[in-house]
Every structure is written in C-alpha cells, then in structure tokens.
Amino acid sequence: MLRLTWVQPEDLIGHELRQATQDGREPSAVAARWQAAAGPEAPQHAGASATPASPYLRLLATDLLDELADLPSRLSDEEPTDLTRIKSLCPDWPPDPAGRPTPPTHEQPPHTPALHEHPPPHTPALRGQSCRWGGTGGRDGTPSAPGRATTPRAPHPASLEAAWLGRAVGCLLGKPVEKLPLTGIRQLAKATGNWPLKTYFTAHGVPQDLLTRYPWNRRSATTSLAENIDGMPEDDDLNYPLLNLLVLQRHTRAFTPTDVATVWLDELPAGRTFTAERIAYRNLLSGLEPPLTARHHNPFREWIGALIRADVHGWTNPGDPAAAAEQAHRDATLTHTANGVYAAMFTAAVIATAVTGDHDVHACLRTGLTVVPPRSRLAHAVRQAVELAHQHTDFDTVVDALHATYAATHHWVHAVPNTALIAAALTHADGDFTGSVRRAVSGGWDTDSNGATAGSIAGLLAGSPRALPEHWTAPLKNRLATSVGDFHGTGFDTLAHLTHLEATRP
Missing domain, CATH: 1.10.4080.10 (ADP-ribosylation/Crystallin J1)
Structure with missing residues (x-):
C-alpha cells in the first residue's frame, strides 16, 4: 500500500493536537476522542506512520481536524497573520528608506488571476553563460511593490x-545529520576529531556501533559526507x-x-x-x-x-x-x-x-x-x-x-x-x-x-x-x-x- 507522507489525516491529527496546544486552543476533548479510538501518535521522524490506518480512523481523523480548526485561540490577538494587524503590533516597524509614508496594505489584490491563467513566458536561468556585473536589469513599466524605493540601493x-x-x-x-538527536551529532563529530565542527562530516574513522546507533540521513549520506561531495x-x-x-x-x-x-x-x-x-x-x-x-x-x-x-x-x-x-x-x-x-x-x-x-x-x-x-x-x-x-x-x-x-x-x-x-x-x-x-x-x-x-x-x-x-x-x-x-x-x-x-x- 502506498504510504504518502505529510498528507494522510491519521498522521496529521497528532501534529494538529500539539499545534493546538501551542497556539492557545484547548484540544483535550478532541485528544480524548482520538485516544479512545486507539488513534496513533504523530510520527516522530517521518511523515507517515508505520501501520496503515483503518477507514474508520481515517474518517475520524478528518472530522477531528475540522473540529480543531474551529476551536478559538487565546493567542489570536497577539499572534495575527494579517499583515495590517502584524504591523499594528510592531511599534518599531522599519521606516521606508525613501522617506515615503507606507501605503495601505491589501491582503488580497483587486484582481487575482486564476492559477495557470495566461502562464508567463519562461525566463532562462542563463546556465553556463558568463556573468558581467553591471546594469540594472530592470524592465520599463515594471510595477513596484508597496513600499519599494524608486531607486533601490544595489547590493554588491x-x-x-x-x-x-x-x-x-x-x-x-547539516544534511548528513538531519533528524539525528543532539547526542548523536556530537558523538559522530567527536569520533573523527571534528568537534567543534571544522569541516564536513565524514564516515571515515567512525566506529560501526556508533553508526548503527546514529545512522546518517539515508538520502544525504551518498552526496553530503566529505568523501562523497561532488558539487552541491x-x-x-x-x-x-x-x-x-x-x-x-x-x-x-x-x-x-x-x-x-x-x-x-x-x-x-x-x-x-x-x-x-x-x-x-x-x-x-x-x-x-x-x-x-x-x-x-x-x-x-x-x-x-x-x-x-x-x-x-x-x-x-x-x-x-x-x-x-x-x-x-x-x-x-x-x-x-x-x-x-x-x-x-x-x-x-x-x-x-x-x-x-x-x-x-x-x-x-x-x-x-x-x-x-x-x-x-x-x-x-x-x-x-x-x-x-x-x-x-x-x-x-x-x-x-x-x-x-x-x-x-x-x-x-x-x-x-x-x-x-x-x-x-x-x-x-x-x-x-x-x-x-x-x-x-x-x-x-x-x-x-x-x-x-x-x-x-x-x-x-x-x-x-x-x-x-x-x-x-x-x-x-x-x-x-x-x-x-x-x-x-x-x-x-x-x-x-x-x-x-x-x-x-x-
């Protein structure tokens, strides 16, 4: 059975229960219903649990996700997502470098084209071409975003x-040690005399029992250990x-x-x-x-x-x-x-x-x-x-x-x-x-x-x-x-x- 990571309701519900606690909602009643149904905890390291859920659990998880979304948050006033509200809470919001007043913020533009409506022409990545520093690269008539200085200061x-x-x-x-616990990172580096870190991680000289306890990230070891790096x-x-x-x-x-x-x-x-x-x-x-x-x-x-x-x-x-x-x-x-x-x-x-x-x-x-x-x-x-x-x-x-x-x-x-x-x-x-x-x-x-x-x-x-x-x-x-x-x-x-x-x- 195909196990899709990061999208299945039964794998999302445990993360959403934790998120609800963090953002000021009260999820205990929902959590009790999930636990009573023998719902699994959130996967700790990957995006899918090891055992597929029953159809019942999947439907229950979907319903509970909707219930959690409707719970009020006690932190909503202090932690908005709307930009206007964010700016209202920031007394030291940076000034416009051009000295102009900040224009109104629009969370949605007056016209939002549908996805894939009139797809724009592809802009090449200039792969393999030589680069000459100079010129602004701007196009005549290009609209500017709110708050943009007319003549931006060019970075070097x-x-x-x-x-x-x-x-x-x-x-x-960081790639070879992604997902490893702090103890594992320290021990792997110390085993090769690379602590504090001075260069890329290597498997050369690391005892096998240590690698068994703390294996490198399986997707990265073949490209990101020092002995394997060949470009980014x-x-x-x-x-x-x-x-x-x-x-x-x-x-x-x-x-x-x-x-x-x-x-x-x-x-x-x-x-x-x-x-x-x-x-x-x-x-x-x-x-x-x-x-x-x-x-x-x-x-x-x-x-x-x-x-x-x-x-x-x-x-x-x-x-x-x-x-x-x-x-x-x-x-x-x-x-x-x-x-x-x-x-x-x-x-x-x-x-x-x-x-x-x-x-x-x-x-x-x-x-x-x-x-x-x-x-x-x-x-x-x-x-x-x-x-x-x-x-x-x-x-x-x-x-x-x-x-x-x-x-x-x-x-x-x-x-x-x-x-x-x-x-x-x-x-x-x-x-x-x-x-x-x-x-x-x-x-x-x-x-x-x-x-x-x-x-x-x-x-x-x-x-x-x-x-x-x-x-x-x-x-x-x-x-x-x-x-x-x-x-x-x-x-x-x-x-x-x-x-x-x-x-x-x-």
Whole structure:
C-alpha cells in the first residue's frame, strides 16, 4: 500500500493536537476522542506512520481536524497573520528608506488571476553563460511593490555570491545529520576529531556501533559526507530560493500568493515538497486558494518551511527590511500562519539589513525583531536565545538550554526553536562565517535548514566569496543540482548575477 507522507489525516491529527496546544486552543476533548479510538501518535521522524490506518480512523481523523480548526485561540490577538494587524503590533516597524509614508496594505489584490491563467513566458536561468556585473536589469513599466524605493540601493554582486555559497555550505554541512538527536551529532563529530565542527562530516574513522546507533540521513549520506561531495546536491533549502527567483522574474515584486502557487505548480515536483508545502500543494490541487491553503488540515503551518524561502526577499530589498518582510509575508501566507510567517519575515528583514554591508550581525538581528509582534512566541524565543548566547562562552551550554526549553514540546522542524537557534548561533559567533555555520548545525533540530540560513547571513556579512574558507566552498565546484526549472548545473556566480538583476530592478 502506498504510504504518502505529510498528507494522510491519521498522521496529521497528532501534529494538529500539539499545534493546538501551542497556539492557545484547548484540544483535550478532541485528544480524548482520538485516544479512545486507539488513534496513533504523530510520527516522530517521518511523515507517515508505520501501520496503515483503518477507514474508520481515517474518517475520524478528518472530522477531528475540522473540529480543531474551529476551536478559538487565546493567542489570536497577539499572534495575527494579517499583515495590517502584524504591523499594528510592531511599534518599531522599519521606516521606508525613501522617506515615503507606507501605503495601505491589501491582503488580497483587486484582481487575482486564476492559477495557470495566461502562464508567463519562461525566463532562462542563463546556465553556463558568463556573468558581467553591471546594469540594472530592470524592465520599463515594471510595477513596484508597496513600499519599494524608486531607486533601490544595489547590493554588491560579490556579497550575493557569498550568500548563495554560504547557504549551500551550511545546508551541505547539516544534511548528513538531519533528524539525528543532539547526542548523536556530537558523538559522530567527536569520533573523527571534528568537534567543534571544522569541516564536513565524514564516515571515515567512525566506529560501526556508533553508526548503527546514529545512522546518517539515508538520502544525504551518498552526496553530503566529505568523501562523497561532488558539487552541491539537490535540497529544498536551495530549491525554494530558485523558485523565488522565478517568481520575481515572472511576476516582479508585486507578486501575490497566487503567483507563488502558479510558479510552484509549473516548476516544483510535488515529491520535492514536505510538511506545510506539501499540504498547501495538495490544497491547491483540491481547488483551495491562498490563504486557505495554509490553514486547511495543515498542522505544519508554524514549521520552518516559510523561513527557508525568505532569503531572496532579503537579498532583493537591500536596506529595506520592511519591504523584505512584506514580500516574505506574501510568499509565506501560501503555506503558513502566525509564527511560521513571522520566522520568514524576521529572516528576510535580517538579510535585507545585512546585504548592505553597513551593519554587524547584532544590529541585523535587532532589525529582524522589529517586524515580529513583540509578544509572539517567536519574538520571545529569539530574545531568549540571543540573551543566552551573550551569557555563556560555551555554545553547547546555550544549545542545551534551548533544547531543555523546546525539545519536549516542539517538533524538530518547528519554526520557533529553529529560528531561536539560528539567532543564537549568529550572535555567539559574532557573525563569523565558520563559527555561525558550525554552531547552527551542531545545535541539532533542522540541521540543514539552520545551517543554510546562518550561512546565507554570515556569507553576506563576509562580503565576498574570497572571504569564505576554501575548504568549505571548493567541494561545491560552483555547481548546483536541482529539479527546479532550467537551473540544474547552474553556478553560484550565475545565481548571484540573476539575483542582482532582481535586486536592482526599479
């Protein structure tokens, strides 16, 4: 029997019960009915339970998911998803760099074209072409998004290449140990003398009994251990930035959530989606439209998926964290709500601040918090993590404290603890590239995603590919594998060029 991960009601209900507790609903009566029917707990590591459910349990799970969605939340006033309400709760929302008043926010544009209505022409990825830095790359008559400065400040192309490389390096470092517990990550690294992490993980020298207890991620070991790396292998943490490049190329900064959905349906294989993205993809195919795609039977709506899509929004809004956050919001609300959206907005604002080269990592993180409702769970977690990073010289102590706070109650892919860990890693490393990436990965949870985001930010702060240690970047061979569009085999220099074109488009 085909076991589809991340979509079956009997596998979603346990996650939704946990989500309900976290977002201020009272799910105990629903939980009691599920337990009385001998319903299984949520799968711990994969998206499907080991044993297929009976037809009765599947129908019951579907009904209970609907009941949970109708429960009121005591946190709704402090953790809205609507952008206007988010901004009303943020007293230090960043000003428009052009000095103009912020125009009204429209959650839905006056006209939202139907999915696949008049599909736009394909924009080539320029694979194999040489890149010349220069020119704005803008098209006459291109509409600008709300709050966009008329003449955006151009990021330095070298810093964008460093950001792309940094994202790939951090992702690649974290791939072999994704899903492993913190103890396993530490023991595997120590067994080869690679603790604190100095380079990519290797299986050479690791005792077999240790590998039996803590096996490498089965999908990544063949491409992501040091002895196997041959270019950057495919990963969703790189696929989504590529997709967002296509969104901007085809729809400009004025894109809508429906535009994002259209690009996904055109370019993203369903099998390359996970958690909230797979649920939203299924909802689109069922005829639902954003923002309902993020809410319907989607217990993963506060997980990390929107955060890993945020980099391009920051890269293309240099010095304008408010515009970056608003752009990330339009992307994120296809799949996420509340803290899942805030994580993307926070990341985009941090990156938009870092890309100018004018601020240290601490100023960037402070700016990121200005676009997050201050009484939200995400804001609290980031503030706590930054404080821990300032208090302790040993980063393992910081990690242990974060795990003590969140590990028992949050899935390892949830946005709240993972965003906190990223902020702690960047703070503790003072933005240093190797220090940031190795801390983000060594902290566990969603290791490849955390490493990717930390690497992107620290790469920007480094300012140039030449500033990144060669032992990290050389194995990438300036080559990216992907199933998105025509990007397979593209170099990071070319990706930086394409991003620069979008960042300088009026």
